[in-house]
Amino acid sequence: MAALEHGAAQWETWSTTVRLVVTDPAALPEAEELVRAELAAVDLACSRFRDDSELHHVHQTAGRPVEVSELLAELVAVALRAARDTGGDVDPTVGAAIADLGYDRDFAEIDAPAGNSGTRLIVYPTANWRHVRLRGRRLTVPPGVTLDLGATAKAWAADRCARLVAAATGAGVLVSLGGDIATAGPAPAGGWRVLVQDRPGEPGCTVRLPGGAALASSSTISRQWLGPHGVLHHILDPRTGMPAPRVWRTVSVAARSCVHANTLSTAAVVRGRAAHGWLARQGAPARLVSQRRQVYATTGWPL
C-alpha cells in the first residue's frame, strides 16, 4: 500500500489494524518498537477487557478516590474534555451500557450472535461524565460506573505514537490505528495519501494530508454485532444508552490532532441529521456518507 520509498509495517492489535509508515525506511525498526511499546502501555492502563488493567482496578474501588498513573490520568482527562466539548455526545461513562449490549470483550471474540433474549429491564446508574472526578492524578469514578475510554484513547495513542516516532527518528511518520490517523514530522512530497473509505464497495476518495494533520472516521457499519435488540453498532448515544440512530454510515473529519478529529466524527454520528451543519459551522473539513450512500462534505473537504 505504501509508496516504495517509504518504510511501512502493519500488524493487528485491539481488534484492529495498526499501520505505521515512515519516510525514512531506516527508521522503521526503531519506530515500530516505539509504537508497540506505547500501545502496550495504553492497553495496560485503560483496557476494559483486561482484569489486570489499571482501569479495571479503578472500577473495583466502588467510588473511592484512587491515585492513578500519569498515563491513565491523561487518558481520562482527554475523555472528559471530549465529553465537555461535545456537550456529552462523546461520554466515557457508557462502558456499562455497551458491555450490556454485548460488547463486553475484545471485538474479535464477539462471534456468537446473542439473539433476542426477550424483554429485559436494564437499570443504569444515572451518573454521567460530569460525575467523574479527576484532580491531578486522583480519580474518582462513581460506584457502578464503567468507563469506556475507547473513543478517545485510540486517537490519543495515534497522536502520541506519531509525535514520539518523529521526535526520536526525525523522519516523517504516519500512524493509523484502525483508520484513526495521526501524522508528525515532514510529510512526503505532496502529502500523505489516504484512502477514505469504510470498506470495499462503499463510496471512497483519496486525499492528501499535510504533515501534522490527522484524520479520523467513525462508522455505524463497522464493529456491528447481533445483540439482544437486533444488529447493533458500537457508537452509543449516551442519553439513551443505545446505538446512535443510523443516519450516517461513515463520518470522516480532518483536524490537527487525531483526538480532535475522532471526537468530532464520533459526536457527528451521535448528532445524526444535525451533524453536517454542526461540522460546517466549525469549519471542520468533513465528509459524511448517508445510509443511502450519498456523500456530503463541508467546504473544507476537497472535492
Next chain:
Amino acid sequence: MDRAQGLRRATGLTGLLAAFGVAGSLAVATVAYAARNDNQSTGDNQGTSDGITSTDSSTDNGSAWPELSSDDGGGQRDATSGGS
C-alpha cells in the same frame, strides 16, 4: 409654557429616561451573559457548547484546520481511514 407644551416636554423627558433605562438594562444583561459564558468555559457544568475549541493541542501554524487536497491518481496509498 402652556399645559400642552409642558406635557409634551415631560413626555419627551420620560421617553428619554425610559430609553436610557432600556439601554442600561440591555448593557447589564449583555455583561451578565458574557460573564456567564466565561464561567461556563472553566466550570464543571459546561456542556452546552456547540463547538470544540480546546481539544486541539497541536495547532502550530495559526490555522485551525489542516488544508487537505484531493488526489485523483491511482496507485499506492499510505493508509486507509474507514470506520473504527
